[in-house]
Amino acid sequence: MFNYQATVDFIEEENVYEINFSDFSELQGVSYCKEDVELEAQEILLASFAELVELRKPIPFATQTKSEATFTVYFPIICCLKIALHNAILNSVTQRIDLARRLNINAQQIERLLDIHYASKIELLEQALYILGVEASITVTPKLVDNSMN
Structure with missing residues (x-):
């Protein structure tokens, strides 16, 4: 239900890790170090969800399942x-x-x-x-x- 999946790719030209979300193609983020990728992914999704709450729009449940290429974004x-x-x-x-x-x-x-x-x-x-x-x-x-x- 709340197991959102994300992918990360290292962009050498920019020296950043690009984060994309399986359920939210319009969302994208970056992290400047590998250790912060999961936290950055969580913050991006939570900020997006906070905006949806403010706009009183539904927050979609996760639809993608874990795969070799993805990681699960943890939520408290x-x-x-x-x-x-x-x-x-x-x-x-x-x-x-x-x-x-x-x-x-x-x-x-x-x-x-x-x-x-x-x-x-x-x-x-x-x-x-x-x-x-x-x-x-x-x-x-x-x-x-x-x-x-x-």
Whole structure:
């Protein structure tokens, strides 16, 4: 659901690593050192998602699967919950202020709850999702070694 794939190519003429996203052909980024590629990819996607939240447009789920040529862009759990909440609000046609009332919080707090760059309480995100008919669950699995970035 939130396992977005990206590719990286080293551009010798410019001495940069070019980052492209499988699900977002219009997005592109660069990193000046190999060690920062994954973090740069995450920041680019999160900035794009923050803009979609502000514009109240849906954030598409990942459609591409992992391949030899791609790496997975990691998102913190809190960001995944915020993306899911944003999409759930849009899918339910629930007004943000109505959700705020049901959560017993004010309008400013609901905006912060949806702000990808703001630290929110997981319990409140989970409750908001539940109100909208979405059940949140977390799966913990051992990480497979990703040698594509080495």
